[in-house]
Amino acid sequence: MALEEEVEKKYNLITRRLDEVLGGDIIKAHIGYYVPLTKIADFLRAGVEVKVLLADVHAFLDNLKAPLDLVTHRTKYYEFVLRAIFTSLGIPTSKLTFVQGSDYQLSREYNLDNYKLCTLATEHDAKKAGSEVVKQVESPLLSGLIYPGLQALDEQYLGVDFQFGGVDQRKIFTYVELYLPRLGYAKRVHVMNTMVPGLMGGKMSSSDPDSKIDFLDPPEIVKRKIKKAFCEEGNVTENGLLAFAKAVLIPISELCLERRQGDTGEDEEGKESVKPQKPFVTDDAPEGSVFTITREKGGGPSHYRTYQELEDDFAAKKIHPGDLRANIRDAIISLLEPIRAAFLANEEWQQVEELAYPDPNAKKEVKKKKKEKVYHPPPPGKGKNAKPAPAPVDGVAADETRVSDPPTSRPDGEAVPA
Numbered sequence: 001m002a003l004e005e006e007v008e009k010k011y012n013l014i015t016r017r018l019d020e021v022l023g024g025d026i027i028k029a030h031i032g033y034y035v036p037l038t039k040i041a042d043f044l045r046a047g048v049e050v051k052v053l054l055a056d057v058h059a060f061l062d063n064l065k066a067p068l069d070l071v072t073h074r075t076k077y078y079e080f081v082l083r084a085i086f087t088s089l090g091i092p093t094s095k096l097t098f099v100q101g102s103d104y105q106l107s108r109e110y111n112l113d114n115y116k117l118c119t120l121a122t123e124h125d126a127k128k129a130g131s132e133v134v135k136q137v138e139s140p141l142l143s144g145l146i147y148p149g150l151q152a153l154d155e156q157y158l159g160v161d162f163q164f165g166g167v168d169q170r171k172i173f174t175y176v177e178l179y180l181p182r183l184g185y186a187k188r189v190h191v192m193n194t195m196v197p198g199l200m201g202g203k204m205s206s207s208d209p210d211s212k213i214d215f216l217d218p219p220e221i222v223k224r225k226i227k228k229a230f231c232e233e234g235n236v237t238e239n240g241l242l243a244f245a246k247a248v249l250i251p252i253s254e255l256c257l258e259r260r261q262g263d264t265g266e267d268e269e270g271k272e273s274v275k276p277q278k279p280f281v282t283d284d285a286p287e288g289s290v291f292t293i294t295r296e297k298g299g300g301p302s303h304y305r306t307y308q309e310l311e312d313d314f315a316a317k318k319i320h321p322g323d324l325r326a327n328i329r330d331a332i333i334s335l336l337e338p339i340r341a342a343f344l345a346n347e348e349w350q351q352v353e354e355l356a357y358p359d360p361n362a363k364k365e366v367k368k369k370k371k372e373k374v375y376h377p378p379p380p381g382k383g384k385n386a387k388p389a390p391a392p393v394d395g396v397a398a399d400e401t402r403v404s405d406p407p408t409s410r411p412d413g414e415a416v417p418a
């Protein structure tokens with residue numbers, strides 16, 4: 001293949017299905033941030049070196065979103081999740097690294113650059129930059145103002161060529177493009193994914209545990225959430241299930257299909273420890289299909305080559321909501337199965353999970369020390385009939401020890417950056 005053609009092919013892979021690319025003409029390949037996994041898979045397959053920033057410092061700069069003592073555990077937890085997902089999809093990970101923000105953000109140089117940036121950027125611009133990412137509160141904190149600037153410095157200190165994030169990062173990205181060159185550093189490219197709506201329709205929310213499916217949700221929880229999802233016959237505009245199919249299931253199915261067709265994008269070692277996920281189609285599906293709808297009440301299966309075909313059929317009421325629900329549910333269950341299995345087989349990951357998401361209902365282990373009874377003899381010279389001092393009133397609280405309830409499930413906290 002001619003070099004140009006190859007570059008073009010890689011560029012197309014890097015930019016497909018993105019919402020927007022700013023300055024894409026100077027992308028060479030290298031580094032990405034942030035998650036939406038099928039995109040990162042595309043980057044990796046294009047030979048890009050991907051660094052995933054586990055932005056612990058940012059997480060607490062943003063109104064202490066993640067308590068500082070939990071952040072380290074959560075970043076470890078994310079790393080386990082992400083690695084398991086890439087493995088399950090058969091994506092080579094030798095070019096994937098995870099970097100913890102605090103590993104370099106506390107250095108002298110970084111901080112000096114931050115101060116320099118603070119003398120260049122206006123408060124107005126910093127505020128505007130963070131307005132869609134930093135939680136907006138009545139009495140905004142200073143930390144929210146330095147947040148976008150640190151995101152700018154990260155590009156330089158991670159040595160990346162482009163940064164990838166959700167389209168919610170757009171204002172930060174334009175701020176970064178404006179100010180990084182003013183510090184004397186190169187302007188980077190920014191690529192943005194669309195935001196994935198929640199299953200209930202609308203934006204995904206970590207405060208509504210049923211609006212998203214966790215990577216470790218067991219089948220019964222997936223079933224419950226899918227059952228609750230809003231899905232009305234013929235309605236394709238407010239349809240969390242279709243949105244999920246579009247943003248996650250079909251891209252993954254496509255990816256798996258491409259891998260099966262031999263476009264493996266493997267790294268030099270080309271090793272795969274786990275058989276990659278099967279596309280979400282039945283065995284009788286014609287070649288090139290990426291999704292199958294099977295029907296419960298008669299009628300044969302329908303196979304789709306693109307998301308649009310699926311949406312069109314749903315709009316034309318050729319797919320019953322019940323059938324869409326059931327097929328999406330099963331696809332999600334099969335997608336999560338290897339992740340859960342990896343989790344259950346990995347004790348270290350399980351421990352990290354408990355530390356990262358402690359059960360808020362677990363009772364603290366209360367162990368009161370027995371106060372020892374001390375006999376105070378009467379002062380000398382008070383004679384034999386003197387009474388001993390009374391026992392301390394606040395004394396013995398024996399057997400009040402409670403063993404904390406074992407955590408049953410992981411509370412839905414922070415979304416894994418995805």
Ligand SMILES: N[C@@H](Cc1ccc(O)cc1)C(=O)O
Pocket residue numbers: 033034053055058133150151152154155165169417
């Ligand atoms: N702002 C990103 C997190 C982030 C932080 C620092 C960065 O350098 C990059 C990304 C978010 O909202 O999730």
